[in-house]
Amino acid sequence: MFEAFIGGLLSVLQLKPFLLMLIGVVVGFWVGILPGIGGGPAMALMLPFIYKMTPQEAFPFLLGMHSVCASAGDITSVLFGIPGEGVSVAVILDGYAMSKKGEAGRALGAVLMSSLVGALVGAFCMTIAIPVVRPLVLAFGTPEMFMMIIVGLTCISSLSKQGKRGIMLGALAGGFGFLCSLVGQAPHAGIHRFTFHMIYLWKGLPLIPVVIGLYAVPEIIDLIIHKTAIAGDLPFVDLRKGVTEGIKDTFRHFWLTIRCSLIGTLVGVMPGLGGGIAQWVAYAHATQSAKTAEERSGFGKGDVRGIIGPGAASNSKEGGGLIPTIAFGIPTGPGMAILLGAFLLLGIVPGPDMLSKHLTLTFSMVWTIVIANILVVGGSLLCIGYLARLTMIRGTLIVPFLFILSFIGAFTANNQAADLIVTLLFGGLGYLMVRFGWPRPPFILGFILGNLAEEYLYISVFRYNVEWLFRPYVIILFFIAIGVALFPFFQERRLKMKEGKA
């Protein structure tokens, strides 16, 4: 095994695979920065190029590209509040808030370093976890998957808003997100739901225009109104100083970084859950790590832990996602499904062979994730000061560019004008939600996971009838959801009791 481990490293460090990985990293970074073009579609576009490659060349190229997309996507989330990737939304909450406070450098330093740690943890877990994870993956059926979604949504609903009505508003926003995901052709009966006879809506509301509308448009509107830079009217400072602070923050909250990386890996292992939920669950966990109500209220205002958690999770999920893809041939998301296609194109069958006959190749994938992330984080840290300065440019100069980026990002979803209208409509909704104190994260999570939740619920009911409710893992997950929902109340009460004693 050790031989294969070293063999994997040497395989990646050979000239041609290394150069191809570099090309993949550059393409992945660029794709990650551009809103709307995700790692999955980019990998799909690159598949034709691997026909003439050997597996030792093709996987560094594809994985190098895919594994850096999330880190690059986090950069635009922090700087402009526009997610470069669909999975980079959770970073916006505190990352963009820090940019507004003139701490873009620190936020970028923290998100990049936590991404790197996450990638390393994910890769490490991949190396050791295959025999451990196998029973868990096989034990989780559709009822458990449905409950996992409910747990994720409960986490976000209970933590993204405080006060007595907080969890109710969170649940309302999440439920509304679920309802918006219903638009389009129903998966089982082919009935068109809420499509208003528009062909555009048959496939449902597209994710990227909805996310850009909900998050980016209200921020751009705010910039137009206040005519300030993203970082407000703060004096021009050297933002590179904050970068070191951000890197240190990752190590100051090292255990949080590790825990969130493990969360990302675990969620990444579960087929069908995707990177979005990994980031949100990690964000929720980071929020719960606050010890006092005052500390917790700082989340969303620019608490660095709100960046470190999702940053770590978004990259560690790649390592986690590879586990079932390689070991069982079960892709965990669109990116992994395309990677599975690459396996088949190259004549490799995922499964037990990957852990015996092709073990060196499997380890070369682990090394690709590690090296690609080190390269991209190192490169980004070098030019981070210049990136962070963008937040100091006055608003009127940057607004037209943000509009262009948002509208083109939204347009790439379907290449239709309707994408732009959806962006504006959800921009209006996002503005109203912000204005009237409705949390947006549960909405996004509900919207992203709505179709999956419906599918899992449908299969659960049809396959197990009501008995699915009594499966042991379902009951455990149900109580976890209840615990998560009630946790803030217990925390508040405990705090009051402590204050009373003091």
Add this chain to the structure above:
Amino acid sequence: MRWTGRNLMSLGLMVITAWVVIAATKWPFSTALFPVIIGALVFFLATADFLLGWFEKGKTVEKPSGGERHSPEAAVEPLMGEVLLAFSWAVGFLLLILLLGFPIAVPLFVFVFLKFHGREGWRMSLGLTALAFAAFYGLFVRVCDIPFLEGWIQNGLRALGIG
């Protein structure tokens, strides 16, 4: 008892969810299962939230918290006119794209926004317009090869046999 923005949003959600549930009753069980469960749950929650807000005493200022606290309205609350003006820029850009297509709308919008909203000088406005167009054309048209739509005006002219 009072009307607030939040109450109105809860009321709006009540209407939407009621409509969802009523519409779903006409569908087969497999299609209606999820909408009915979620719709009904959200309806009751929205009703509870509306009633709580309706009979709530005291606080009148609604501030977001937690994950949303540092967002647009956290500073000075903008006037309705300012908000509408800001949104009209977004709508204007959309109309430009629909009428003229991306390649013309992008530089035109950048220039008009910088010159008239930003009150920038000619040099800055023209320079950034050129930069925006170069970035747009180089990145998205040449490299990404995104098939941008032509505007309604170009299509109309072509239909008339002009151009």
